[in-house]
Amino acid sequence: MNxxxxxxxxxxxxxxxxLVGLVLFIIGVAIHWNDGKQVNTHTENTTAVAAAHGSAVExxxxxxxxxxxxxTLKTLIVANTYNVFYFGFYIALAALFFLAxxxxxxxxxxxxxxxIPLAISVNIALFLFLLIIMFIFFNHDIFHWTHxxxxxxxxxTYDKVLDIKSDFLNLKTFWVFTIIITLLCLGMAYKWWxxxxxxxxxxxxxxxxxxxxxxxxTIVVIAFIINTFATWFWSMSIQxxxxxxxxxxxTMAGASLMLLAVVLLFIHYLxxxxxxxxxxxxxxxxxxxxMFAISIxxxxxxxxxxxxxxxxxxxxxxxYFRLRRxxxxxxxxxxxxxxxxxxxxxxxxxxxxxxxxxxxxxxxSIIVIVGQFSEFFLMNCPALxxxxxxxxxxxxxxxxxxxxxxxxxxxxxxxxxxxxSTTHPYVKESYNHHx
Amino acid sequence: xxxxxxxxxxxxxxxDILMHAVKDIRGAGYEITDAFTPFPVHGLEHxxxxxxxxxxxxxxxxxxxxxxxxxxxxAFINIFNFPTDFGGKPNFGLLAYVPIxxxxxxxxxxxxxxxSFYYLCKLWPGKTPKIIDERTTDHxxxxxxxxxxxxxxxxxxxVSELLKKEGAIEVYQKEV
Numbered sequence: 001m002n003x004x005x006x007x008x009x010x011x012x013x014x015x016x017x018x019l020v021g022l023v024l025f026i027i028g029v030a031i032h033w034n035d036g037k038q039v040n041t042h043t044e045n046t047t048a049v050a051a052a053h054g055s056a057v058e059x060x061x062x063x064x065x066x067x068x069x070x071x072t073l074k075t076l077i078v079a080n081t082y083n084v085f086y087f088g089f090y091i092a093l094a095a096l097f098f099l100a101x102x103x104x105x106x107x108x109x110x111x112x113x114x115x116i117p118l119a120i121s122v123n124i125a126l127f128l129f130l131l132i133i134m135f136i137f138f139n140h141d142i143f144h145w146t147h148x149x150x151x152x153x154x155x156x157t158y159d160k161v162l163d164i165k166s167d168f169l170n171l172k173t174f175w176v177f178t179i180i181i182t183l184l185c186l187g188m189a190y191k192w193w194x195x196x197x198x199x200x201x202x203x204x205x206x207x208x209x210x211x212x213x214x215x216x217x218t219i220v221v222i223a224f225i226i227n228t229f230a231t232w233f234w235s236m237s238i239q240x241x242x243x244x245x246x247x248x249x250x251t252m253a254g255a256s257l258m259l260l261a262v263v264l265l266f267i268h269y270l271x272x273x274x275x276x277x278x279x280x281x282x283x284x285x286x287x288x289x290x291m292f293a294i295s296i297x298x299x300x301x302x303x304x305x306x307x308x309x310x311x312x313x314x315x316x317x318x319x320y321f322r323l324r325r326x327x328x329x330x331x332x333x334x335x336x337x338x339x340x341x342x343x344x345x346x347x348x349x350x351x352x353x354x355x356x357x358x359x360x361x362x363x364x365s366i367i368v369i370v371g372q373f374s375e376f377f378l379m380n381c382p383a384l385x386x387x388x389x390x391x392x393x394x395x396x397x398x399x400x401x402x403x404x405x406x407x408x409x410x411x412x413x414x415x416x417x418x419x420x421s422t423t424h425p426y427v428k429e430s431y432n433h434h435x
Numbered sequence: 436x437x438x439x440x441x442x443x444x445x446x447x448x449x450x451d452i453l454m455h456a457v458k459d460i461r462g463a464g465y466e467i468t469d470a471f472t473p474f475p476v477h478g479l480e481h482x483x484x485x486x487x488x489x490x491x492x493x494x495x496x497x498x499x500x501x502x503x504x505x506x507x508x509x510a511f512i513n514i515f516n517f518p519t520d521f522g523g524k525p526n527f528g529l530l531a532y533v534p535i536x537x538x539x540x541x542x543x544x545x546x547x548x549x550x551s552f553y554y555l556c557k558l559w560p561g562k563t564p565k566i567i568d569e570r571t572t573d574h575x576x577x578x579x580x581x582x583x584x585x586x587x588x589x590x591x592x593x594v595s596e597l598l599k600k601e602g603a604i605e606v607y608q609k610e611v
Contacts, residue, residue, distance in 0.1 A: 307530050313522055434478065 002422060004275055006414040014403045014410075021399025028393035029073065036072035071385045076393060078134075078141045079384040080377075084397045085130045086234060087376045088405055090251065092124035093185070093226065094259035097252070099192055100218035103211050108429030109286050112279050112420045116266045117259065118196055119412035123405055124185045131234070135178065142384065145169055145240040161241055161316075169237060177229045184226060188218050200418035208425055227252050239383035242320045246305035251379065253298040257341065258372040260291040261365035266409070268362060276420055281356040282433045288355040291368065292345060299342035323382045330382055333374055333390055340371025373398055439610050440581055442468070443591055444567055445598035446605040447576040450476045456578065456601035457482045465594055468581040471571040490555070494548045501543025505536040565611045575604075582608065 071079075095117040102110045139146050150159040151166060162169070191214050199207050231248045264287050270276050309317045324330045344367050354360045377390050413419065421427055447453040453476065460467060467483055470476075513519070513526045524531065553559060571577045580586075580594055595606045 303533065307533065310530050311524075313524075 002418050002420060004270070004410070004413045004416065004419050006410050007273075010410065011407070014407050017403040017406075018400055021396045021401075021403065023396070024392050024399060025396030028391065028396055029077070031392065032073050032076055035076060071387065071389060075141060075384055076389050078138045079381045079389065080394050080397050082131075082134050082138070082142055083377050083380045083394070084401045085127055085134060086380060087373060087398075088123060088401055089127035089131060089230075090255035090376070091259055091262060091405070092121050092127060092189075093222065093230075094252070094255035095120040096124070096185075096188055096192065096218055097222050097256065098259055098263075099196075100215040100222070103215035104219060106212075106426075108426040109283060109433040111424045111427045111430040112276060113263065113267055113283060113287075114196065114421060115413060115416050115419055116263050116270075116409075118192060119409045119416065120259070120262065120266075121189050121192060122412045123408055124189050126404075126408060128182050128185060132178065132182065135174075139171075143174075143237055143240070144383075145237060146171060165240065169240060174233050174237075177233055181226050181230055184221055188214070188221065192218075196421070197416060200416070200421065200423055203423045203425065222252075235379055238380055239320060239323075241316055244305050244309065244317070244320070246301050246308070247379075250298065250301040250305060253294060253301050254341070254372050254375055257291060257294045257298050257368055260287055260294065261368040261372075263287060264291065264361055264365045268358060270419070278420065278431050281358075282435050283430070284358070284361060285352075285355045285435060286433070288349055288361045288364070291364070292349040292355070295342055295345040295349075295368070299338075299346075302338070302342075323386060324378055329386060329388055330378060330390070334378060337371055337374045337378055340367055341375060344371075441583075441608060441610045442567065443580040443582055443594055443608050444606070445578045445580075445595075445601075445603040446568065446570070447578070447602065448574070448604050449602075450576060452602040453576045453578070454479065454482055456598070456603070459601055460578070460594075460597055463597060465580065465597070468579045471567055471577040471579070473571060473573055473575070476576075490548060490552060493551050494544045497547030497551075498540045498544035500547075501540040502536055504543070505539035506532060509535060567609065567611060578603075 098117045099114060099121065101107075102114065134142065144150075145162050145165075147157075149155060149157045150162050152158055153163075195207055195211050195214065199211070228248050231251045235251065236243060236247055264284065267276065267279060267284060267287065271279060306321065309321060324334045345364050348360060348364045348367070349355055354364075373394075374390070377394060381389060424430075445456075447456065450472065453470070453472070457467065457470065457479070461482070461484065470479060470483055472479065509532050510527065513528075518526050566572075567579055568575065568577050578598070582591065591608070598606050
């Protein structure tokens with residue numbers, strides 16, 4: 001019983017989850033059908049959208065006093081869809097990082113569960129594909145800085161700040177880095193999948209050292225190339241006047257937090273189906289402990305970014321939090337995200353007994369996933385949807401894409417020959433793991 | 436020194452034998468006072484049935500004290516004692532208080548727990564250490580059984596026999 005069989009009852013449950021998501025999405029579309037249609041009759045639609053998500057203070061003030069700008073239905077759907085794809089990409093990227101970090105550190109405890117992040121990391125291909133499709137077809141809807149008229153000197157739409165930034169922030173560098181990131185991600189995912197699966201059938205010393213070498217390379221590549229430029233180009237540039245050096249850290253910390261929650265749920269699922277016989281509460285304790293620790297790290301970066309910007313009080317920086325913290329737009333969600341991502345996991349997982357209790361860790365994982373989804377929404381969408389847009393459409397898309405994600409992950413798990421990596425040289429350490 | 440206690444000591448030279456001995460002796464119904472090892476033996480504290488420490492609970496209270504002291508002190512100074520305008524920030528700016536409060540919490544918890552730990556281990560400057568057997572700091576393992584008035588020679592003989600049967604290389608009585 002060492003090979004996972006993707007049974008039909010699970011499949012039908014996932015299809016039901018997808019349909020639930022689809023129904024939620026359709027209900028959301030029906031509710032928001034007339035959004036943004038009664039306004040802006042005198043201006044062209046694209047410039048209205050551009051003005052609405054332009055994050056320069058003067059843009060914002062101008063639109064706010066002129067008329068009550070509501071985002072159009074298209075913007076609502078595009079922003080939410082893009083956010084879900086970006087969210088999925090980051091789970092897969094964090095899975096690669098988890099594999100790399102544990103292998104480089106000569107980790108032993110995770111050997112039995114390392115096929116779960118391995119299967120999750122394959123999702124990176126799907127989400128990169130979807131993201132690139134979004135970039136090709138909806139570039140102007142997502143990225144304000146892609147509009148040509150911003151760079152025409154002397155015109156009323158000329159934006160000096162973006163013109164200065166355009167040496168770096170232009171479509172050419174954007175696509176170059178998108179392609180570099182895509183190739184690196186695909187290469188690393190392929191290499192990890194190959195190495196760890198070859199180790200099941202043919203465990204040689206060479207493969208073992210290969211896994212450590214690519215682990216080291218993966219960490220450096222993720223830290224200095226993928227994570228940095230992916231957050232800069234794909235997320236931070238949605239609000240192009242704003243910048244923060246903590247943003248990249250914060251995204252990766254959040255993604256790792258979410259990955260551990262997802263891995264914990266997969267362990268519970270596989271255990272409930274009778275797989276992974278030698279995984280016990282000690283391994284789950286370790287995953288929960290990492291989740292607890294990274295929740296604190298996430299809070300550290302989140303707070304550092306928030307407090308430094310609050311304290312220095314520079315207009316181009318405070319714009320980010322002005323949009324998110326004001327109570328009539330995202331204020332409730334902003335503070336709720338802090339509670340869901342830090343306060344609740346911290347208090348729930350504080351004691352040793354809680355980390356070893358299945359029900360408690362499942363509840364904590366679900367809280368963390370919802371919290372991180374809200375957090376990613378807060379990173380990406382408020383610049384596009386300044387008057388709010390987190391709701392039924394977001395969750396419909398989360399259910400739809402989430403069930404596709406789980407379906408693909410379980411399909412990849414069923415392709416793995418040895419689910420618990422019983423031939424890995426360190427597997428004995430994992431069996432005897434005791435804390 | 437009048438407050439010496441008498442111990443029956445069993446010396447072992449292997450941690451595996453020690454673990455088995457601990458399980459068997461406790462299974463036979465004898466209470467082990469303590470074990471001394473040159474390095475941490477994994478799972479020994481569970482085998483000995485020692486109570487888990489309450490030091491972390493003390494740490495929570497020390498930390499909470501630190502949080503309260505820091506918050507009330509900064510708030511008192513900034514609002515009542517010496518209100519100052521820093522770039523138009525509110526005097527009760529909770530965000531600005533957080534780093535100092537955090538540091539103060541950690542400081543109080545760390546110092547408080549260190550002092551409590553030394554107190555619980557009965558260690559303080561100038562204290563003469565009570566060492567059961569100096570070889571336990573190097574390569575041997577010791578199990579001790581406290582001998583008070585209720586323990587007669589029959590008990591001593593029974594435990595000594597059991598220790599030897601379990602593989603103790605030496606069994607002796609010592610007063611420290």
